[in-house]
Amino acid sequence: MHDGRFKTLDEVIDHYSEHIVQSPALSTFFIGESNEPGGKSLKLRPDEKKELIAFLNMLTDSTFITDKRFSDPNTLSAKNKSKTK
Numbered sequence: 001m002h003d004g005r006f007k008t009l010d011e012v013i014d015h016y017s018e019h020i021v022q023s024p025a026l027s028t029f030f031i032g033e034s035n036e037p038g039g040k041s042l043k044l045r046p047d048e049k050k051e052l053i054a055f056l057n058m059l060t061d062s063t064f065i066t067d068k069r070f071s072d073p074n075t076l077s078a079k080n081k082s083k084t085k
Contacts, residue, residue: 009053017044 006012020030020041035043044052064070 009056010049013044013049013052017042017049 006015018041020026022031022040030042033042034040035045035048
């Protein structure tokens with residue numbers, strides 16, 4: 001999650017499934033959404049959680065995120081540092 005309190009996607013999904021607090025600041029996407037009539041949290045079913053996690057994992061592109069062309073240009077690799085000394 002954005003603040004590091006959860007270690008796995010399962011924990012994040014469980015949090016959003018069970019602990020959404022209805023408030024004026026809540027995204028309109030979540031207001032009044034629940035799998036239970038009159039429910040106050042999403043109460044995702046196990047199959048919904050599994051499908052959501054599969055979708056989120058599909059968005060992880062290891063090839064892209066490890067491509068050196070997109071790395072921080074201000075960070076020199078160890079090999080390049082030794083050439084500049």
